[in-house]
Amino acid sequence: MSEYILELKGVTKIFPGVKALDRVQFQLKAGEIHALIGENGAGKSTLIKVITGVHKPDEGEIFINGERVNFRGPKDAQKAGIAAIYQHVTAYPHLTVTENIFMGHEIVRNKVVQWKEMHKEASELLAKLDADFSATDEMQSLSVAQQQLVEIAKALSMKAKIIIMDEPTAALSKNESERLYEVTEKLRDDGASIIFISHRFDDIFRLASRATVLRDSKYIDQFDIEGVTEKELITAMVGREITEMFPKIDVEIGEDVLRVEGLSRTGFFKDVSFNVREGEILGLTGLVGSRRTEVVEAIYGITKLDKGHVYLNGKEIHVKGPRHAMELGIGLLPEDRQQQGLILDWGLGRNVTLPVMKDISKKGITDEAKERSLSKNLLETVGVKALSIFDKASSLSGGNQQKVVVAKQLASKLKVIILDEPTKGVDVGAKAAIYEIIGELAKQGYAIILISSEMPEILGLCDRVVVMCEGRVTGEFDRREVSQEKILEKAMAKRTIG
Amino acid sequence: MDKINLKKLINAREVSLFIVLILFGIFIQLRNPAFGTPKNINNMLINYSTTMVLAIGMMSVLLIGGIDISIGSILAFAGMVSALVIRDNPDTSVFVAIMIAVIVGGLCGLINGLVIAKGGVPPIIATMGSMNILRGLTYLVANNEWVAAYQINEGFKKFAMSKYLSFGLINNLIFIAFVIALVAYCFLKYTRLGRKIYAVGNNAQAAEISGINISRIKILVYTLMGILAGLSGALWVSLYASAQGDMGMGIEMDVIAACVIGGVSLAGGRGSVVGVLLGAITIAMLGNGLPLIGVSQFSLDAIKGAIIVLTVILNVLLQRQKLKNSLRRREI
Amino acid sequence: MNKETKRVLIAETTFSWKKFFLKWEWFLVLIFIGINIMNSFISPYYLSVSGLLSATSSFLEKAFIVLPMVFILIMGDIDISVGSVVALSAVIMGESYNRLGLPMGLAIIICLLVGALCGFINGFILIKFKELAPMIVTLGTQILYRGIATMILKDQASTGLTSITWFSNLYWGSIFGIPYMLIVFIVFAVIFGYILHKTNFGRYLYAIGSNETAAHFSGVEVDKVRLITFTLTGLFSAVTAVFLASRMGSVRPNIAVGYELEAISMVVLGGISSAGGKGNFIGAIISIFIIGLLRYGLGLINIPSQVMLVVIGSLLILAVLIPQLNLGKYFRRKQGVVKEA
């Protein structure tokens, strides 16, 4: 019998062009809550997928209770008692909550699914989690936070020995989080071992007994939580002092460029007002589910506003759609760069010029020479690491893909650039490069709205910060007065009340 | 809890479709009293029992986001093979004849499933291909002949007109259709395998992560569709006491229409047996009821097409309203 | 901006014979040549210019639907109502001439307008109700359009179109032995190919088929493109209707049944993925001739049509299955828009 219920040794996973895990080790003791921390793109998600059998490691070994295992698929991992709560991917939108909770491990007697029992147990689980919805609700009618609760209930219902929670509290209020802490501790006391992934140091210090840090797909260190400081963890995660990453260039801030007043969209956000000026970087932050993305998508014309006014250079505009927005001078770097930002099958060059086809064509006929030189220019400006403009977008790393998306914006003549989580899943080196580009853009006089969940980014880059919570603006701070605590307080403003 | 369920029930698509059907039925009844007679209802259900059986199979295919337009050809091929066996061996029992059709149909479906799941061919293309192949084979295997009534043994001909499966309660074909509906309902709701079909259709990625073998589910579903199409072939031959090479031609459109009217989403993941049954009954009422109220034969298709288009649009509007309501609720 | 990280990207297309010959289209060309060789061996009548030209005419009228159908499939959509659009527009043309007594020229214009309108309705429903799949919308309109045609003509046929010589000549006439229709087809094929590969519109089609969301975010007016494409499909279904009516000299509601499946088969065989975003126009054009001449050749040796069904069905499945064999090393379906470096 080994000391560890789960142990990984020298696990390496390679995706085409990317080394997602590089000789990573990990040890989970029986009955502990173990935090797995690291920046976005550090390899946490891949590690989880290896543990749950979704990905097969290219190298390395996995041991459960000291015995070497070889998962052929997720089923094997489930049989070994491993359950995972993923962030978003696992919901079945058209099915009810009960069906979601029990999908794949229904209560079966004589091969017959026992709906009554399942409903009962689902209701009990939901009650335990203090949920404000019923087990018969359809999944797609729930909010993100509620769906997360369902995912947690699902893992609880599996009664697994090893439970992996991938940022379970990201969208939960303080009360809900506290509730989850209790449940998690109870699970541990009942004998489960838990891997807990979180960005919140609150969670880690409140719950975990040990922590493993990953960075750039590599194992960095392992800490006992007792006796470690937040700063030590951050240093391990980031690998250097934070400040050096944000060389804030001082820029002369000019006139109002974009001003929005009282934007509302039923069920999503209400009464959102803010403004951004020439050369200014405005931070828009909040927790998951604070509807920042929905607000900028409405400004960009992806969705329709129910109420509110948008002014560009003092003139009211009514954006009909993305093309119109771009013609007016508003650009958006979407949150999900693989789904919304890029056509992965296409070469870089064509991706860059897609928004400006009209400018590089005569009477609708594409001028390919012009196209090539334009895209070459822009891609070189943002410093994309690739061989040629014909390389497929899918062959690039996350950071370089993001640079391509930035280059796409530069192709159009814009006044306002909205960046939605531009550094999500980007490695540290590329992050610095992207920060540099953002700074440079501000210097050139663009008005920039930066959406980010990463506090250091907001604190380091922005001239002003607007904080949202559940579809409303709850705070606005100047660069000089802003602090992490103030932002968090406002970001959770309503939740603490509710 | 109960209160919520009641509200849900009223909101449910099936109920609104049911109400519309009843109103439609009353409308026809007022124009022609012959419609509502037990005899006519019985006839209608018998004639469209194959459509019901096929629609249930099609639902499971649509649930996983697929489509099968080869069912008319599978029906013909399986039905023809079974009829030929009966012709050449007059003492073939009803059970054996049906089993032959079911096995032939199942094999056709299995090949469809393999081509789609393992060969990576899009369902519409794969089944378009097998639609042509099987129709050609049907003519070839029958050597361009029909199997005539006198060549089919009494037992098999009587099967479609008797009530012995339900001990004299209802016609055999209706009985089979409803038993299959019931089995499908239980299968989809009360077995793990059935749940997996919904999982794959709702979120294939999530299904894969939770360890469901997607290609196995696909193969299973297409095979089931084949089995049901084969069964329908046998029922068809028994009902019409003959087998022609062109039987079931174009029936796939009726069947898909029945599913869509019944609320099955072509994108996968949504659909219920009850809805599909109601959809099939809608198609049956159009086919049986409209001639009764003197709607010209020539207007039937236009009306049918208009109803399909309007139903799917109405469905979208209802869904939107529902979403809006839940968003409004969230606002407070 | 940062001098250290500044890299130089290659932006010149380099031509590589190897890559040039590794395209799916060459595979199609091989099949095409193979079929011609086979045909000339199995039938002594195959290699006759007039025979080939008249055979070409007989499958070309359907091919007019293939042109916009390429657009539809590259966009990742499908349209199964085209056969019914052919019937409806042809019936309305025939009735405009026969019952309303309009001049034939006007009747043709009405026919084209009706076709375009049918396509426009398909597209309009699709962009207004985005939740609906093109398959289901066009399934509904497939039944509806033919139903309307049946309502108009009932059990009658609209006849007597042969009496107008110039109309009859649309299909049957030729210049220097080359049928007018072939010339018209070549002109339109070149235009469609040019639009797909050389214009913004074509680029947008590929963008929508590859990733509709990203295309939308990039400012591609997805709705407009979709509406135009479906309207075009309706319009060219009506063009088919004109030629079909010219060929038959009369129209009735049950013409052109199953044309949608034939058109889709040709497009798919041409290497255009029904999932969208991939494929080359020339592939579809070659496959029109592959299927057409294969049918003709087999028809010349009087293969029973039942066997023909089996052959065509198998061909369709194989066309999609073969690239899955990882023969990809040898015959790759070219990425529609990503230029080879």
Added chain:
Amino acid sequence: MKKRIFAILLSITVISALLVGCGKDNNKAPASGDQTNNEDNKGNEGSDNELKGKKLAVIVKSAGNPYNARQSSGFKEVVEAVGAEVIVKEPESATAEDQIVMINELVAQKVDAIAIAGNDTDALQPALQEAMNKGIKVLSFDSAVNAQSRAVHVNQAGTELIGQSLMEAILDISGGEGQFAILSATSQATNQNAWIEAMQKVMESDDKYSKLELVDIVYGDDEYQKSVDQTQALLSNYPDLKVICAPTTVGIMAAAKVLEDQGVTASVKLTGLGLPSEMGDYIGDGDDKSTPYMYLWNPIDIGRLTGYTAIALVKGEITGAEGETFVAGDLGDYTIVKAEDGGTEIILGPPFQFNPENIDEWKEVY
């Protein structure tokens, strides 16, 4: 790797399906050849080979229909007996488009004659005229193409004669009075429409039909299910209905099945045109049988007469003009007469009545 093996296996399956398709055909061809050879030998006394090297083609309405297959086999028998080559074409579906393509293929093969059962009266005109311009003799049979597209039409029975026979049957079966209805094929079928028209004319022409009332004409589209629906609608709509007349082989079959299944055969009777093999079960005098008697002609004989006519045209014995006569083998002498559509036709003879006495003998034949 695994996937690839699977794909290869699948391809093999599909290819073998393809081969099976072709193989089937190879098996079939000699089989039907045997049949005709046997028949050849029987009536092969005066076999002349003067048409050796000639090619005569027949295009039937559609594949997979035994009625059509009988016609082509009759044609084949006669034409092969004189040493000519026979080409049989069966369209996938009963559409004019498919037939036009086949005409093109036959023109390219330089056949000497095309006999066609038209799926459309007018739509084949341009294609057939093109063929005639190339010197090919064109004749239609069973279902006529318009007068401009043919030399002559081989009519299974005079339209008026059919109308007369059917009306007599209705009069007889109904007992002289009451309601009757017609269940037809597709609403666009030329023969059926002509016969129905003829029936209506006959009805007006004689007082003895005055007590009969034609309540409805419905169309089953020659689809079994639709025909069943339509028959049931007739029964529901007209409770006093006495006779249904179905001048179509599919329709009469479906109607017979419906009447017997519904147990209304004592009050509602059926007659019309049907294949004895398909109707064998339903013909009888008792109250449990739906059809006292019905009519049809022998499709093999239509094929044979078409064959003889085609031979005569190719030989130049006839041109298709009114008044010409020729000998159609053992079928006897025939004269070309004027047809109602302005062209000319040859009439096979009166329709044959199938009744309980002779049905058992005939149902094995066709």
